[in-house]
Amino acid sequence: MRMSIRFTLILLLILTSPWPLLAEVQDETALDIQVREIAKTLRCTVCQTENIWESGAPLAQQMRGVVRERLKLGHSPEDIQEYFLSRYGDYIMMEPPKHGVNWLIWVGPFILLLGGGLLLYKEVNGWVRGTPSPPAAAPPPLDEQARQRLERELES
Template sequence: MTRLALSLGVAGVALSLAIGAVITAPGPVAWAAQVDETALDDQVREIAKTLRCAICQTENIWESQSTLAAQMRQIIRERLQQGESPEQIKAYFLSRYGDYILMKPRVRGWNWLIWAGPFVLLLIGGLLLSRTLSRWTAAPPDAGTADSLTPLNEPSRRRIEDELRSFDK
């Protein structure tokens, strides 16, 4: 009875998940209490999230565990303490590493292509499609009138009538 086993398994997983949720529920609360989040920490985190870790390039320097990212976070903290604004700090990293350091590239220069490119391509594709479709559906200039059509031949006419009769029944 694989179906019975399966449903038992599902029930078991659901039960253990529920138990796990109950057991671990106080966890995050206790954790949050341990972390002393000051306004400075907040600011460091907000800036660090916008900067790319230069070694592990898919991560931002807030998430990265690398030494370089830790050193960069420390620099952010020190510069904030010296009274620099988040914009000044980001500008500093930008001047050292270029656009690469930003998780979200700036919209300027060739970078415009990244942002506008897909929409431009969509527009071009849409125009081509509508052109082609309108050409396909355009009425041919010498579309036949009722008179000009070839008359129905006898077998076809008989067949249509048969079909209609059987449809009526």
């Protein structure tokens, strides 16, 4: 009886332990993680909107291979990014380097937002000012003659 309880407990422990999860984590080596992190910063020149980690294009796959090989040779992530920059220019970086005309990409959206907001404010302000304002005081009461004329017109 005691043996069967012990067996059941061991079985439960095995079944409930996160082995598959652990296996998945152990599958990715430190090198894989480094490749992934660098590959995510480089643009796929075929797919344009994807980085070379996510892209399925053969060129992206080969670029990942180059990243891996260079890491194995002891190159730093900065050296690898520098190599790709020297071949393709700033376009290869998913995040454009902050220099020269690239600053437009960084500050452009804020300029668009501010400029657009300013224009919108001016436009709406102009509309509001153009709307006739309601009379400040109540109109004077009708005199008897006018009241009778109105009643006649309404009856006819």
